[in-house]
Amino acid sequence: MEKYRIDTVVGKGAYGTVYKVTCRTTGKEYALKYHTQGVEDATVREISCLAALRGLPYVIDMHDCFVDNDKIAMLMAYVPYTLSDAIHNGYGVKPYYEQDRPLQYLPLSFVAHFSAQVATALSDMHIRNIVHRDLTPYNVLHSIGHICNRFMTK
Numbered sequence: 181m182e183k184y185r186i187d188t189v190v191g192k193g194a195y196g197t198v199y200k201v202t203c204r205t206t207g208k209e210y211a212l213k214y215h216t217q218g219v220e221d222a223t224v225r226e227i228s229c230l231a232a233l234r235g236l237p238y239v240i241d242m243h244d245c246f247v248d249n250d251k252i253a254m255l256m257a258y259v260p261y262t263l264s265d266a267i268h269n270g271y272g273v274k275p276y277y278e279q280d281r282p283l284q285y286l287p288l289s290f291v292a293h294f295s296a297q298v299a300t301a302l303s304d305m306h307i308r309n310i311v312h313r314d315l316t317p318y319n320v321l322h323s324i325g326h327i328c329n330r331f332m333t334k
């Protein structure tokens with residue numbers, strides 16, 4: 181863990197806490213999810229599904245998975261915005277803790293592009309017999325200029 185500096189908490193779920201971290205050598209930002217509930221079935225499912233989906237264009241990349249302080253940690257691409265942010269605050273809005281403003285309201289091209297990418301990700305999952313089971317605007321992430329969906333499989 182010395183390799184990464186913990187910057188901030190970005191969210192909490194039923195099984196863990198997600199932090200934004202920065203690699204001390206490259207300066208690259210990642211999301212690090214600590215599974216605080218131990219090795220639950222859901223944890224094993226999440227890790228094995230993300231490993232099976234690695235490399236797909238619109239599913240979040242899991243770069244590493246390791247044990248730190250007896251907790252399972254998953255290192256993922258950091259994707260700063262949720263679909264919910266975009267729906268409620270406009271495209272490109274930053275999370276509230278960064279005190280930023282929306283860049284613009286949702287253009288139709290964003291909706292069309294985004295929907296097509298979500299459909300592609302779901303199709304890629306279904307081909308591999310993986311079902312999402314919790315698709316919500318909070319579980320679909322994007323970054324400005326590059327839409328990327330987070331599919332936490334359950």
Ligand SMILES: Nc1ncnc2c1ncn2[C@@H]1O[C@H](COP(=O)(O)OP(=O)(O)OP(=O)(O)O)[C@@H](O)[C@H]1O
Nearest residue numbers: 190191192193194195196198211256257258259332
């Ligand atoms: N790769 C990521 N980049 C940026 N933020 C993330 C990333 N992964 C998760 N988050 C943020 O952390 C929050 C918690 O994620 P987590 O996977 O722990 O739970 P969840 O799937 O949202 O909820 P639950 O586990 O309760 O169903 C998310 O809602 C999201 O805001």
